[in-house]
Amino acid sequence: MRKKMVVGNWKMHGNLLENKQLLDAVISSLDGLHEDLIAVCVPYLYLPSVQNQLQSSSIAWGAQNVSQYEKGAYTGEVSASMLSDFRCQYVIVGHSERRMLFGENNNVVAEKFVAAQNAGIIPILCVGETLEQREAYNTEQVIEQQLKSVINLAGIESLNKAVIAYEPVWAIGTGITASPEQAQDVHTFIREGLAKQNSNVANQVIILYGGSVKGSNASELFAMPDIDGGLIGGASLIANDFITICRALRH
Numbered sequence: 584m585r586k587k588m589v590v591g592n593w594k595m596h597g598n599l600l601e602n603k604q605l606l607d608a609v610i611s612s613l614d615g616l617h618e619d620l621i622a623v624c625v626p627y628l629y630l631p632s633v634q635n636q637l638q639s640s641s642i643a644w645g646a647q648n649v650s651q652y653e654k655g656a657y658t659g660e661v662s663a664s665m666l667s668d669f670r671c672q673y674v675i676v677g678h679s680e681r682r683m684l685f686g687e688n689n690n691v692v693a694e695k696f697v698a699a700q701n702a703g704i705i706p707i708l709c710v711g712e713t714l715e716q717r718e719a720y721n722t723e724q725v726i727e728q729q730l731k732s733v734i735n736l737a738g739i740e741s742l743n744k745a746v747i748a749y750e751p752v753w754a755i756g757t758g759i760t761a762s763p764e765q766a767q768d769v770h771t772f773i774r775e776g777l778a779k780q781n782s783n784v785a786n787q788v789i790i791l792y793g794g795s796v797k798g799s800n801a802s803e804l805f806a807m808p809d810i811d812g813g814l815i816g817g818a819s820l821i822a823n824d825f826i827t828i829c830r831a832l833r834h
Protein backbone atom coordinates (compact mmCIF):
# COMPACT_ATOMS: atom_id res chain seq x y z
CA MET A 584 0.00 0.00 0.00
CA ARG A 585 1.22 3.44 -0.89
CA LYS A 586 1.53 5.99 1.86
CA LYS A 587 -0.67 9.07 1.77
CA MET A 588 0.92 12.48 1.98
CA VAL A 589 0.21 16.19 2.36
CA VAL A 590 2.93 18.76 1.72
CA GLY A 591 2.57 22.47 2.44
CA ASN A 592 4.40 24.74 0.00
CA TRP A 593 4.66 28.03 1.82
CA LYS A 594 6.14 29.78 -1.25
CA MET A 595 7.52 33.25 -0.34
CA HIS A 596 5.31 33.77 2.71
CA GLY A 597 5.76 33.88 6.44
CA ASN A 598 8.03 35.33 9.07
CA LEU A 599 9.54 33.97 12.27
CA LEU A 600 6.51 34.70 14.40
CA GLU A 601 3.85 33.56 11.93
CA ASN A 602 5.76 30.38 11.15
CA LYS A 603 6.04 29.52 14.82
CA GLN A 604 2.33 30.08 15.45
CA LEU A 605 1.36 28.07 12.38
CA LEU A 606 3.58 25.13 13.28
CA ASP A 607 2.54 25.20 16.95
CA ALA A 608 -1.06 24.72 15.82
CA VAL A 609 -0.14 22.05 13.27
CA ILE A 610 1.98 20.11 15.76
CA SER A 611 -0.65 20.18 18.46
CA SER A 612 -3.32 18.83 16.09
CA LEU A 613 -1.38 16.38 14.00
CA ASP A 614 1.79 15.27 15.73
CA GLY A 615 1.87 11.56 16.44
CA LEU A 616 -1.76 11.09 15.42
CA HIS A 617 -0.91 10.52 11.83
CA GLU A 618 0.26 7.46 9.93
CA ASP A 619 0.47 9.64 6.86
CA LEU A 620 3.40 11.70 5.68
CA ILE A 621 3.04 15.38 6.46
CA ALA A 622 5.68 17.92 5.46
CA VAL A 623 6.17 21.64 4.98
CA CYS A 624 8.48 23.16 2.35
CA VAL A 625 9.62 26.54 3.60
CA PRO A 626 11.79 29.45 2.43
CA TYR A 627 15.50 28.61 2.84
CA LEU A 628 16.11 31.17 5.57
CA TYR A 629 13.58 29.60 7.88
CA LEU A 630 14.98 26.08 7.68
CA PRO A 631 16.96 26.34 10.95
CA SER A 632 14.00 27.59 12.98
CA VAL A 633 11.56 25.16 11.34
CA GLN A 634 13.98 22.29 11.93
CA ASN A 635 14.26 23.33 15.55
CA GLN A 636 10.51 23.40 15.98
CA LEU A 637 9.69 20.18 14.08
CA GLN A 638 12.63 17.92 14.88
CA SER A 639 10.94 16.08 17.71
CA SER A 640 7.59 15.84 15.89
CA SER A 641 6.37 13.49 13.16
CA ILE A 642 6.12 16.39 10.70
CA ALA A 643 8.92 16.65 8.14
CA TRP A 644 10.35 19.74 6.45
CA GLY A 645 12.03 20.61 3.21
CA ALA A 646 12.89 23.35 0.74
CA GLN A 647 11.20 24.72 -2.36
CA ASN A 648 14.19 24.71 -4.70
CA VAL A 649 17.78 23.54 -4.92
CA SER A 650 20.76 24.22 -7.14
CA GLN A 651 21.59 21.66 -9.78
CA TYR A 652 25.27 22.19 -8.95
CA GLU A 653 27.14 20.53 -6.11
CA LYS A 654 29.21 23.59 -5.16
CA GLY A 655 31.13 26.43 -6.73
CA ALA A 656 30.87 29.99 -7.95
CA TYR A 657 27.08 30.17 -8.19
CA THR A 658 26.14 33.37 -6.40
CA GLY A 659 22.84 33.18 -4.59
CA GLU A 660 22.37 29.43 -5.00
CA VAL A 661 21.84 26.78 -2.32
CA SER A 662 23.17 23.25 -2.79
CA ALA A 663 21.52 19.97 -1.87
CA SER A 664 24.24 19.17 0.68
CA MET A 665 23.46 22.50 2.40
CA LEU A 666 19.84 21.38 2.64
CA SER A 667 20.93 18.10 4.19
CA ASP A 668 22.84 20.05 6.81
CA PHE A 669 19.43 21.23 7.98
CA ARG A 670 18.00 17.69 7.71
CA CYS A 671 15.60 18.46 4.88
CA GLN A 672 13.86 15.28 3.83
CA TYR A 673 12.23 16.80 0.79
CA VAL A 674 12.77 19.45 -1.84
CA ILE A 675 10.32 20.64 -4.47
CA VAL A 676 11.79 20.65 -7.98
CA GLY A 677 10.23 21.95 -11.17
CA HIS A 678 7.39 23.91 -9.61
CA SER A 679 5.59 25.77 -12.40
CA GLU A 680 6.50 29.11 -10.79
CA ARG A 681 10.20 28.17 -11.13
CA ARG A 682 9.65 26.96 -14.67
CA MET A 683 7.74 30.05 -15.79
CA LEU A 684 9.20 32.89 -13.72
CA PHE A 685 12.79 31.70 -13.37
CA GLY A 686 13.32 30.00 -16.70
CA GLU A 687 13.84 26.43 -15.48
CA ASN A 688 13.48 23.98 -18.35
CA ASN A 689 13.04 20.22 -18.22
CA ASN A 690 16.80 19.62 -18.35
CA VAL A 691 17.55 21.89 -15.42
CA VAL A 692 14.70 20.34 -13.44
CA ALA A 693 16.10 16.87 -14.12
CA GLU A 694 19.54 17.99 -12.91
CA LYS A 695 18.03 19.40 -9.74
CA PHE A 696 16.19 16.12 -9.19
CA VAL A 697 19.49 14.22 -9.41
CA ALA A 698 21.32 16.74 -7.19
CA ALA A 699 18.69 16.26 -4.48
CA GLN A 700 18.84 12.47 -4.63
CA ASN A 701 22.64 12.50 -4.56
CA ALA A 702 22.40 14.30 -1.22
CA GLY A 703 19.81 11.81 0.09
CA ILE A 704 16.89 14.21 -0.25
CA ILE A 705 13.57 13.13 -1.78
CA PRO A 706 12.64 15.37 -4.70
CA ILE A 707 8.99 16.30 -5.12
CA LEU A 708 8.86 16.59 -8.89
CA CYS A 709 6.14 18.94 -10.13
CA VAL A 710 4.58 18.42 -13.53
CA GLY A 711 1.56 20.03 -15.13
CA GLU A 712 0.16 21.78 -18.15
CA THR A 713 -0.88 25.38 -18.76
CA LEU A 714 -4.44 26.27 -19.74
CA GLU A 715 -3.29 26.87 -23.29
CA GLN A 716 -1.70 23.43 -23.45
CA ARG A 717 -4.83 21.79 -22.01
CA GLU A 718 -7.07 23.58 -24.49
CA ALA A 719 -4.81 22.42 -27.31
CA TYR A 720 -5.17 18.82 -26.02
CA ASN A 721 -1.47 18.71 -25.21
CA THR A 722 -1.73 17.84 -21.51
CA GLU A 723 -0.47 14.27 -21.85
CA GLN A 724 2.35 15.17 -24.19
CA VAL A 725 3.58 17.96 -21.90
CA ILE A 726 3.55 15.77 -18.83
CA GLU A 727 5.16 12.86 -20.63
CA GLN A 728 8.03 15.12 -21.69
CA GLN A 729 8.43 16.56 -18.19
CA LEU A 730 8.73 13.04 -16.76
CA LYS A 731 10.86 11.74 -19.59
CA SER A 732 13.62 14.30 -19.00
CA VAL A 733 13.99 13.06 -15.44
CA ILE A 734 13.76 9.37 -16.35
CA ASN A 735 16.31 9.77 -19.14
CA LEU A 736 18.81 11.38 -16.78
CA ALA A 737 18.13 9.51 -13.54
CA GLY A 738 16.57 6.20 -14.64
CA ILE A 739 13.07 4.91 -13.94
CA GLU A 740 14.06 3.43 -10.58
CA SER A 741 15.01 6.87 -9.31
CA LEU A 742 11.28 7.37 -8.86
CA ASN A 743 11.42 4.87 -5.99
CA LYS A 744 12.95 7.70 -4.01
CA ALA A 745 10.81 10.55 -5.28
CA VAL A 746 7.33 12.00 -5.11
CA ILE A 747 5.47 13.28 -8.18
CA ALA A 748 3.08 16.22 -7.89
CA TYR A 749 0.59 16.89 -10.66
CA GLU A 750 -0.12 20.62 -10.57
CA PRO A 751 -2.14 21.96 -13.49
CA VAL A 752 -0.87 25.52 -13.90
CA TRP A 753 -4.40 26.85 -14.46
CA ALA A 754 -5.43 25.59 -11.02
CA ILE A 755 -2.57 27.12 -9.01
CA GLY A 756 -3.58 30.07 -6.88
CA THR A 757 -6.64 30.67 -9.06
CA GLY A 758 -9.32 29.14 -6.86
CA ILE A 759 -10.16 26.84 -9.79
CA THR A 760 -9.49 23.27 -8.74
CA ALA A 761 -9.27 20.44 -11.23
CA SER A 762 -12.31 18.25 -10.66
CA PRO A 763 -11.49 14.98 -8.92
CA GLU A 764 -12.16 13.20 -12.24
CA GLN A 765 -9.91 15.56 -14.23
CA ALA A 766 -7.10 15.09 -11.72
CA GLN A 767 -7.63 11.33 -11.53
CA ASP A 768 -7.44 11.08 -15.34
CA VAL A 769 -4.01 12.67 -15.37
CA HIS A 770 -2.80 10.67 -12.36
CA THR A 771 -3.88 7.47 -14.15
CA PHE A 772 -2.10 8.60 -17.28
CA ILE A 773 1.08 9.14 -15.26
CA ARG A 774 0.85 5.84 -13.41
CA GLU A 775 0.04 3.82 -16.52
CA GLY A 776 2.89 5.45 -18.41
CA LEU A 777 5.29 4.49 -15.62
CA ALA A 778 3.85 0.97 -15.43
CA LYS A 779 4.92 0.36 -19.02
CA GLN A 780 8.49 0.92 -17.87
CA ASN A 781 8.42 -0.59 -14.38
CA SER A 782 5.28 -1.77 -12.65
CA ASN A 783 6.78 -1.73 -9.14
CA VAL A 784 7.77 1.89 -9.51
CA ALA A 785 4.33 2.76 -10.88
CA ASN A 786 2.55 1.05 -8.00
CA GLN A 787 4.57 2.54 -5.22
CA VAL A 788 5.25 6.12 -6.33
CA ILE A 789 3.25 8.73 -4.46
CA ILE A 790 1.45 11.09 -6.86
CA LEU A 791 0.12 14.25 -5.22
CA TYR A 792 -2.38 16.68 -6.68
CA GLY A 793 -1.80 20.43 -6.28
CA GLY A 794 -3.82 23.46 -7.32
CA SER A 795 -6.38 25.26 -5.15
CA VAL A 796 -6.77 22.39 -2.69
CA LYS A 797 -8.77 23.61 0.32
CA GLY A 798 -10.35 22.15 3.42
CA SER A 799 -13.62 22.00 1.51
CA ASN A 800 -12.48 20.00 -1.53
CA ALA A 801 -9.60 17.87 -0.20
CA SER A 802 -11.68 14.80 0.72
CA GLU A 803 -13.21 14.34 -2.71
CA LEU A 804 -9.82 14.72 -4.40
CA PHE A 805 -8.08 12.34 -1.99
CA ALA A 806 -10.84 9.76 -2.44
CA MET A 807 -9.70 9.12 -6.01
CA PRO A 808 -7.69 5.91 -6.34
CA ASP A 809 -4.57 7.42 -7.90
CA ILE A 810 -4.45 10.65 -5.90
CA ASP A 811 -2.22 9.93 -2.91
CA GLY A 812 -2.54 13.33 -1.27
CA GLY A 813 -1.86 16.97 -2.01
CA LEU A 814 0.72 19.69 -2.49
CA ILE A 815 -0.88 22.71 -0.89
CA GLY A 816 -0.04 26.37 -1.48
CA GLY A 817 -2.29 29.09 -0.04
CA ALA A 818 -4.25 26.84 2.31
CA SER A 819 -1.04 25.54 3.92
CA LEU A 820 -0.56 28.99 5.50
CA ILE A 821 -3.80 28.79 7.46
CA ALA A 822 -3.51 26.34 10.33
CA ASN A 823 -7.13 25.18 10.37
CA ASP A 824 -7.25 24.67 6.62
CA PHE A 825 -3.98 22.76 6.55
CA ILE A 826 -5.06 20.55 9.45
CA THR A 827 -8.42 19.84 7.78
CA ILE A 828 -6.64 18.92 4.55
CA CYS A 829 -4.26 16.56 6.38
CA ARG A 830 -7.21 14.92 8.15
CA ALA A 831 -8.97 14.46 4.80
CA LEU A 832 -6.36 11.82 3.94
CA ARG A 833 -8.18 9.50 6.33
CA HIS A 834 -11.71 10.03 5.04
Ligand SMILES: O=C(CO)COP(=O)(O)O
Nearest residue numbers: 592755756794795816817
Ligand atom coordinates in the same frame (compact mmCIF):
# COMPACT_ATOMS: atom_id res chain seq x y z
O1 LIG B 1 1.40 25.69 -6.26
C1 LIG B 1 0.80 25.05 -5.41
C2 LIG B 1 1.50 24.16 -4.49
O2 LIG B 1 2.81 23.94 -4.88
C3 LIG B 1 -0.67 25.19 -5.28
O3 LIG B 1 -0.94 26.47 -4.83
P1 LIG B 1 -2.44 26.83 -4.33
O4 LIG B 1 -2.82 25.71 -3.38
O5 LIG B 1 -2.28 28.15 -3.66
O6 LIG B 1 -3.28 26.84 -5.54
